Amino acid sequence: xxxxxxxxxxxxxxxxxxxxxxxxxxxxxxxxxxxxxxxxxxxxxxxxxxxxxxxxxxxxxxxxxxxxxxxxxxxxxxxxxxxxxxxxxxxxxxxxxxxxxxxxxxxxxxxxxxxxxxxxxxxxxxxxxxxxxxxxxxxxxxxxxxxxxxxxxxxxxxxxxxxxxxxxxxxxxxxxxxxxxxxxxxxxxxxxxxxxxxxxxxxxxxxxxxxxxxxxxxxxxxxxxxxxxxxxxxxxxxxxxxxxxxxxxxxxxxxxxxxxxxxxxxxxxxxxxxxxxxxxxxxxxxxxxxxxxxxxxx
Amino acid sequence: xxxxxxxxxxxxxxxxxxxxxxxxxxxxxxxxxxxxxxxxxxxxxxxxxxxxxxxxxxxxxxxxxxxxxxxxxxxxxxxxxxxxxxxxxxxxxx
Numbered sequence: 001x002x003x004x005x006x007x008x009x010x011x012x013x014x015x016x017x018x019x020x021x022x023x024x025x026x027x028x029x030x031x032x033x034x035x036x037x038x039x040x041x042x043x044x045x046x047x048x049x050x051x052x053x054x055x056x057x058x059x060x061x062x063x064x065x066x067x068x069x070x071x072x073x074x075x076x077x078x079x080x081x082x083x084x085x086x087x088x089x090x091x092x093x094x095x096x097x098x099x100x101x102x103x104x105x106x107x108x109x110x111x112x113x114x115x116x117x118x119x120x121x122x123x124x125x126x127x128x129x130x131x132x133x134x135x136x137x138x139x140x141x142x143x144x145x146x147x148x149x150x151x152x153x154x155x156x157x158x159x160x161x162x163x164x165x166x167x168x169x170x171x172x173x174x175x176x177x178x179x180x181x182x183x184x185x186x187x188x189x190x191x192x193x194x195x196x197x198x199x200x201x202x203x204x205x206x207x208x209x210x211x212x213x214x215x216x217x218x219x220x221x222x223x224x225x226x227x228x229x230x231x232x233x234x235x236x237x238x239x240x241x242x243x244x245x246x247x248x249x250x251x252x253x254x255x256x257x258x259x260x261x262x263x264x265x266x267x268x269x270x271x272x273x274x275x276x277x278x279x280x281x282x283x284x285x286x287x288x289x290x291x292x293x294x295x296x297x298x
Numbered sequence: 299x300x301x302x303x304x305x306x307x308x309x310x311x312x313x314x315x316x317x318x319x320x321x322x323x324x325x326x327x328x329x330x331x332x333x334x335x336x337x338x339x340x341x342x343x344x345x346x347x348x349x350x351x352x353x354x355x356x357x358x359x360x361x362x363x364x365x366x367x368x369x370x371x372x373x374x375x376x377x378x379x380x381x382x383x384x385x386x387x388x389x390x391x392x
C-alpha cells in the first residue's frame with residue numbers, strides 16, 4: 001500500500017492551549033464549557049471571565065469519554081482538577097452526555113455568546129459551519145439569539161463534506177482554502193447539492209482534466225452559495241462573523257464574502273472553540289446567579 | 299427569538315418558525331394536540347422558559363408530514379397548528 005493511500009488528508013490538528021498571561025487560577029472563579037460536537041469536541045476553561053485554557057480534539061465514538069478527554073486535556077499542566085471548577089456547561093450534540101456538567105445549553109445559544117466574546121458586541125449575524133450541520137444565527141449586542149436557522153439534512157456545506165473532498169483530492173485539509181483561491185478564473189460551482197454526488201461529480205471533473213485547484217474552487221464555491229442562502233433566509237445584518245472549523249478555510253470564507261458583498265470579522269481566537277467558550281460564559285453567569293461561584297483553591 | 303426548525307434541500311425550503319417570545323407566554327400549548335402530524339413538543343429553552351419546538355426526529359421530514367394539511371392548489375389557508383396556537387407564534391415558510 002502506498003503512502004498516499006494510508007495518509008488521512010482530512011485530519012486536522014488537535015491541540016491544547018494555556019494562556020501565559022494568567023499565571024495562576026487560585027483565588028479566582030473558574031468556569032468551563034464543553035462542546036461535544038458531532039465531529040470535534042472542545043473544552044474551554046475561564047478564570048474570572050478570561051480565557052485561561054482550552055483543548056480542541058476529534059469526538060470519539062462515545063460522547064461522555066470525549067467530554068472527559070477534552071476537559072482533561074484542557075486542564076493538563078494547569079494544576080486544576082474538576083473539583084476546582086465552579087460550574088460547567090455542556091453544549092453541542094452531546095451536551096446531555098457531559099457527565100460532569102451542571103447544565104446543558106444549546107450550541108446555538110453558546111455560539112452566539114461565544115462569538116460576542118470573540119468578535120465583540122457588534123456581531124449581529126453569525127454563521128456556524130460545524131462538522132455535520134450549518135447554522136445561521138442572528139443575535140443582539142449581548143450575544144442573545146434573536147433568530148436562528150439550522151440545516152443538518154445533508155453533509156453539503158459542512159466540515160465533513162470538506163473532509164471528504166480533502167481525502168478525495170489528497171490535499172491536506174488546512175491547505176484546501178488557499179489552494180482553491182489559486183485558480184486564475186473562478187469555475188462554476190459543482191451542481192450537486194449532496195456531498196456524495198458532489199464527490200462523484202468532482203471525480204468526473206478530474207477525469208476531464210480539471211486541476212485539483214479548480215475542482216476545489218468549484219466545491220468551495222458551491223459550499224459558499226449553499227450557506228449564503230441560509231444566511232439570507234434568516235436575515236443578514238452587519239457585523240458578520242463565521243465560527244466553526246470551516247471558518248479556517250479561506251477559500252470558503254472569501255467566496256461567502258464575495259457573494260454577500262460583506263467582509264467577515266477577522267477572528268483573534270480559534271473559531272472552533274466558540275461554542276465551548278460560550279458555554280464557559282454561560283457557566284460564569286449561572287454560577288454567579290446560583291451563588292455557586294466558589295473561589296477555586298480555597 | 300424566532301426559531302426556524304426544518305431544512306432546505308434541492309426541492310425547496312421547509313421551515314416552521316416559532317416566535318418563542320410569544321410562545322413562552324402561552325400556558326395552553328394548543329399546538330401539541332392541534333397538529334395532526336404531532337410534530338410539536340414542549341421543552342425548556344436556554345432561559346428555562348417553556349416553549350414549543352419541532353421534534354428532532356420530524357425536523358427533516360416536514361415537507362411530507364405537513365403536506366396532509368396543505369391544499370394542493372397552494373391556496374393560502376390557516377393551518378391546524380396555526381389555528382390551535384393561541385399566541386399566533388407559528389408560521390410556515392412554504
